Amino acid sequence: xxIHCLQHVPFEGPAAIADWxxxxxxxxxxxxxxxxxxxxxxxxxxxLLIMGGPxxxxxxxxxxxxxxxxxxxxxxxxxxKTLLGICLGAQLLADRLGSHVYAGPEREIGWxxxxxxxxxxxxxxxxxxxxxxQAYHWxxxxxxxxxxAVCLASSSAxxxxxxxxxxxxxxxxxxxxxxxxxxxxxIEHCGEEITAGRYVQNAEQxxxxxxxxxxxxxxxxxRLLDRLASVDRSA
Numbered sequence: 755x756x757i758h759c760l761q762h763v764p765f766e767g768p769a770a771i772a773d774w775x776x777x778x779x780x781x782x783x784x785x786x787x788x789x790x791x792x793x794x795x796x797x798x799x800x801x802l803l804i805m806g807g808p809x810x811x812x813x814x815x816x817x818x819x820x821x822x823x824x825x826x827x828x829x830x831x832x833x834x835k836t837l838l839g840i841c842l843g844a845q846l847l848a849d850r851l852g853s854h855v856y857a858g859p860e861r862e863i864g865w866x867x868x869x870x871x872x873x874x875x876x877x878x879x880x881x882x883x884x885x886x887x888q889a890y891h892w893x894x895x896x897x898x899x900x901x902x903a904v905c906l907a908s909s910s911a912x913x914x915x916x917x918x919x920x921x922x923x924x925x926x927x928x929x930x931x932x933x934x935x936x937x938x939x940x941i942e943h944c945g946e947e948i949t950a951g952r953y954v955q956n957a958e959q960x961x962x963x964x965x966x967x968x969x970x971x972x973x974x975x976x977r978l979l980d981r982l983a984s985v986d987r988s989a
Contacts (some may be wrong), residue, residue, distance in 0.1 A: 755983065756940060758799035760823060760841060762787055762807030764937040767928065768970045769931040771803065774979050787819045793826040798834035802826075802973040804843030806929065808944050810895055811845050811855050841893055844917075844925030851900035851919060858896035861876045862911040863948060864955025865963060866891055868928060874906035879918065879981050883974050888967060889928040890960075892940055892947075896927070911953040921985050930975035934968060937961065 757775055759768050761784050768775075775782045785791040794802075804827065814820045827850045830837055839847040845855045867886035874880040884914070887907070896912050899905050907916040907928075915927045932940075941948070941957045942951055948956060967972065 755802065757786045757801040757803055758794045759803040759805060760787060760793075760803050760826070761785065762809065762817075763937070763943070764788065766806045766841075766945045767936070768803060768805065769801075769933050769936045770774050771931045771979070772977055773972075778980075778983075787817075787823060790811045790819075793822055795828050796835055797828075799835065801836045801838060802830045802841060804837065804839040804846055806841030806892070808841065808947075811842065811849050812909070815848060817832050829904070832920070836985075837924070838982065839925045840929060840931065841927060844927050845897050847919075847925045848897035848900050848914075848917070848921060851903065851923070853898045853900045855895055855897040857894055858912055860911040860953050861894045861947070861951050862891040862909065862951070863890070863893075863951070864891060864952045865955060865967075866909055866911065868907045868909050868915055870907050871905050873904045874916065877904070877906055877918065878985070879924070879978055880906050880916070882909045883977065884970065887974060888971065889930060890932045890937065890971075891928050891953075892944065893927060895946075930971055930978065932968075932971070934963075934965070937963075938967055 761767055772782055785793055809817050849855050868889050869886050870880055896914055899914055899917055903917040903919040905917055909915050917925045925967055
C-alpha cells in the first residue's frame with residue numbers, strides 16, 4: 755500500500771504511524787508543506803495521511819500552501835482514496851466535507867481520556883479497543899460533525915474526537931501516533947500555549963508518562979490502522 759503524508763511543521767511527523775507502515779511493508783512518502791514540497795496527485799497514493807500543526811485551517815494568508823493542500827484533499831476525496839487526518843488534519847477533513855471549524859470552548863493539551871460513543875463501540879474500527887482510551891491532545895479548535903459522518907469518540911473537553919465518513923475517511927482530533935520524543939518536541943516548539951486551563955497539563959505532567967502508556971497507545975493505533983487497511987467498502 756502507498757501512503758502519502760502531508761506534514762505541516764518539522765516537529766509533527768507521522769511518528770508511530772511510520773513505524774506501523776514499515777512493519778507492514780507499506781511505502782510512506784512525506785510532503786513537507788512548510789518546506790515547499792510538491793503535493794501528490796491522487797494516482798500517486800492509496801492513503802492520504804494529514805498530520806497536525808499549530809496553525810488553523812483558515813490561516814491561508816500566513817500559510818499560503820493551505821489553499822493548495824485543501825485542493826489536494828478535495829481531489830483525494832473525489833478519487834475515492836482512504837484519508838486519515840490527525841488533529842489539524844481532522845479539522846481539514848471536516849472543512850472539506852462541508853463542516854464548520856471553530857475555536858472550541860476549551861483548549862485540550864495533555865493526556866486526557868477518550869470515551870467511545872455507542873456508534874464507536876459498534877464500529878469495526880474502534881470496537882473492542884480499551885476504554886477509556888488514554889490519548890494525547892494538543893488543540894484549541896474543534897469542528898461540527900460532517901453531514902453523513904458518524905462520531906466515534908468524545909472527551910470531556912471536546913465532543914468531536916473521532917469521525918468516520920463513507921468508511922474511508924477517518925478524522926482523529928487526538929494523537930495516537932505520538933512517541934516520547936514527539937511529545938518533547940511539541941512542548942519545545944509550542945510551549946507558549948501551555949497556560950492555565952481546565953484541560954491543560956503542564957510540561958512535567960505530560961513528560962511523566964511511562965513507556966507502558968505509549969505501548970498501550972501504539973497497540974490501539976496499530977489495531978485501528980490494520981482495521982482501516984482491511985475495510986471492505988462494498989459491504
